[in-house]
Amino acid sequence: MDTIVLDADRRLHGPYTLGAALLRRLVPEALDRWPDLVAAHDIEIRAAAPCLPVPARRRSLAERLPRAQRVLIPGPRRTLRIANGLAEFVRGHLDRSGPLAVTVDNLDEADPTDAELVEVLRRRLGPELLRIGPGRSAPRTGPLRADFDRFRDEGFHHAMAEAGLEALRGMAYEADPEGWRVLVQRVAAALEAVEREEEARALYDRARRASTEPRHRATIAYGTAMLLVRHHDHGRRDPEQAMAWINEAVTIASLLPDPRERAFHLGFDLNGKALVELRRGRPSAALALVEEAIGLAERDLPGEHPIHRLVLRGNRAQLLAQTGRPQEALDDYAVAIGADPVYPDYYLDRGNLLHKLGRHREALDDYEAAIRLSPPFPEAYYNQAEVRFATGDLDGARADLDHTLELDPEFVPAYVNRSGIRAAAGDHDGARRDVERGLALDRRNPYLMCVLGQVEAAQGRQAEAVAAYDAALELDPDLVAAWASRGALAFEAGDHAAALDDLTRALKLAETADLAYNRAMAYRAAGREEEARRDLLRAAELAPDDPDIRRELAGRG
Incomplete structure (x- = not known):
C-alpha cells in the first residue's frame, strides 16, 4: 500500500490545499490511463485544483463571460457537492490502482473546504484511507493568500471572508475607492453565506459611512435588504425593514444616468424587491416586479448580461408556477435552460413543477439532467425519489433516498421520507432509527413526529403514539x-x-x-x-x- 503525507494548512494554497495535493498525486495517472474517470468529475477537479490540465467537459455560460457579468454566486452547499464528487473520483481511482494511505498534517489549520472533504472521504471511503497526522510540519503564520476572483467564482465563502476582512483592515478607502467598494460587496456576501450576518451588516454600515458613490450605495442597500429576508435564523427575518432598504436601492438605481447601467442595476434591485414581496406573502406583486426587470433588460440590454436575463426568466418561472400559470412557467424555464444548457439548477426547478403537474417521466428526465450536469446533487436524488414514490416505485425511491443521505447525512427531509417508506413496509426499527437521526438534526420537525407516532402505534405503544401526534400537531396544526x-x-x-x-x-x-x-x-x-x-x-x-x-x-x- 502506498503511503503519502499531505499538509492541509490553508495558508499554503488556500481552499483545497489538501484536496489539490491529493489530486496532483492521482489525476496525472488517471488522465493517462482512465480519462473517462477524469471527465466524469471535471467540474470538481478543476474547482479544487485549477493548476491541473483537466479538459472542461461541462462548461457553463459564466465561464465564457467577463467577470462583471457573472452575477450568479455559488451557494454554500456547493462545496459539499464538490467534496462528494472528489470522493467518487478518488474511489474510482483506488478501485483501479490499488489502496492508498494518506496522513494529513495540520488539519486544524485547514480551510473549511478541506475539513469538509476529509469528513466526506472518511465517511464514504472508510476511515482507513486518511489518518490525521501528528503535525510534522509546523503550522504557517500570516494571512491567507488572497485569490478573490477564484474565491467568488467557486463559492469559497469562508476564504473570501477570512482573506477579505484581513485585506480590508489594511486598505484605505481613499487609496482605491473602486477596489475597496468591490471587496466590501464580495466580503459581505460571503459573510452572509456562512451565516455571519451581523458582521456583514456591520460591513455594510461601514461602507455607508465611507462611500457616496450611487451604484455602491444602491448595492449595499440591496445587500442589507437581502440580509433581512434571507437570515439563516427565520425568527430574525424582517421583510418590512427589508422593504425600506430595497426601496432605497431601487430609488438610487432608477436615477443612474446611463440607460444600460440603469437597466442592469435597477433590474437587479427590482428582482431583489420581488423576493421581499414574496416573503411578505404577495407573489403577484413579486411577479410584476420581475416582469418589469425583464422589460428593462429586453429594451436596454440587448445581447448583454445573459446570466442576469436567464436568472430573471428562472425567477419569473417560479412565480408564474406559484400564481397558477404553469405553462407560462415551463416556457420561461425552457428559455433559461436554453440560454445555459449545462447549468443544473433550472432542470431541478422545472422537474419540481413537472412533478406537481403529474408529468412524472419528464420530471425524472430533468432530475437526471441535473445529476448528469452537476457534481453529486443531494436535492436531485431526493426529488427523484419523490417522483418514484408517487409512481409506485418504492424500491427506486428508497435507493434514491439512501444515496441522498450518503451524499448529505444532514438532509432531514430524506429521513422523513425514508422513515415513512420503512414504516409502511413494516420495518419499524429502521423507521425509528431514521426518525431519531432526523430529530437529532431538527427537534421541531412535525413530519418526523408524525412518523414516530406511526411507529409507536405499530409497536403497540398507544399512549406514546398519541403524544407524538399531539406534538406534531402543536408544531403544524x-x-x-x-x-x-x-x-x-x-x-x-x-x-x-x-x-x-x-x-x-x-x-x-x-x-x-x-x-x-x-x-x-x-x-x-x-x-x-x-x-x-x-x-x-x-x-x-x-x-x-x-x-x-x-x-x-x-x-x-
Whole structure:
C-alpha cells in the first residue's frame, strides 16, 4: 500500500490545499490511463485544483463571460457537492490502482473546504484511507493568500471572508475607492453565506459611512435588504425593514444616468424587491416586479448580461408556477435552460413543477439532467425519489433516498421520507432509527413526529403514539397525516367522538377518498348511519373503483 503525507494548512494554497495535493498525486495517472474517470468529475477537479490540465467537459455560460457579468454566486452547499464528487473520483481511482494511505498534517489549520472533504472521504471511503497526522510540519503564520476572483467564482465563502476582512483592515478607502467598494460587496456576501450576518451588516454600515458613490450605495442597500429576508435564523427575518432598504436601492438605481447601467442595476434591485414581496406573502406583486426587470433588460440590454436575463426568466418561472400559470412557467424555464444548457439548477426547478403537474417521466428526465450536469446533487436524488414514490416505485425511491443521505447525512427531509417508506413496509426499527437521526438534526420537525407516532402505534405503544401526534400537531396544526392517524388511533380505542373530531379536521384540510371512508366507518360505529352513507357516497365519487367503498355501500343498501 502506498503511503503519502499531505499538509492541509490553508495558508499554503488556500481552499483545497489538501484536496489539490491529493489530486496532483492521482489525476496525472488517471488522465493517462482512465480519462473517462477524469471527465466524469471535471467540474470538481478543476474547482479544487485549477493548476491541473483537466479538459472542461461541462462548461457553463459564466465561464465564457467577463467577470462583471457573472452575477450568479455559488451557494454554500456547493462545496459539499464538490467534496462528494472528489470522493467518487478518488474511489474510482483506488478501485483501479490499488489502496492508498494518506496522513494529513495540520488539519486544524485547514480551510473549511478541506475539513469538509476529509469528513466526506472518511465517511464514504472508510476511515482507513486518511489518518490525521501528528503535525510534522509546523503550522504557517500570516494571512491567507488572497485569490478573490477564484474565491467568488467557486463559492469559497469562508476564504473570501477570512482573506477579505484581513485585506480590508489594511486598505484605505481613499487609496482605491473602486477596489475597496468591490471587496466590501464580495466580503459581505460571503459573510452572509456562512451565516455571519451581523458582521456583514456591520460591513455594510461601514461602507455607508465611507462611500457616496450611487451604484455602491444602491448595492449595499440591496445587500442589507437581502440580509433581512434571507437570515439563516427565520425568527430574525424582517421583510418590512427589508422593504425600506430595497426601496432605497431601487430609488438610487432608477436615477443612474446611463440607460444600460440603469437597466442592469435597477433590474437587479427590482428582482431583489420581488423576493421581499414574496416573503411578505404577495407573489403577484413579486411577479410584476420581475416582469418589469425583464422589460428593462429586453429594451436596454440587448445581447448583454445573459446570466442576469436567464436568472430573471428562472425567477419569473417560479412565480408564474406559484400564481397558477404553469405553462407560462415551463416556457420561461425552457428559455433559461436554453440560454445555459449545462447549468443544473433550472432542470431541478422545472422537474419540481413537472412533478406537481403529474408529468412524472419528464420530471425524472430533468432530475437526471441535473445529476448528469452537476457534481453529486443531494436535492436531485431526493426529488427523484419523490417522483418514484408517487409512481409506485418504492424500491427506486428508497435507493434514491439512501444515496441522498450518503451524499448529505444532514438532509432531514430524506429521513422523513425514508422513515415513512420503512414504516409502511413494516420495518419499524429502521423507521425509528431514521426518525431519531432526523430529530437529532431538527427537534421541531412535525413530519418526523408524525412518523414516530406511526411507529409507536405499530409497536403497540398507544399512549406514546398519541403524544407524538399531539406534538406534531402543536408544531403544524395543518398536518393532515397527524389528524388522520390520531383519529384512527381514537377509533381503534373505541373513542368514536374523538375519532370523528380528528377525521373531520383532516377532511377540512384535504378531502380524499380514504379520509371520507374512514370517517364513514367512525360514523357507523357511533350509530350515525345517515352521515356514514353520505361520506361513503362522497368517497365513491372520489375513488369510483375502490372495492371497499363499493362493498360498504352495497352492503348497507
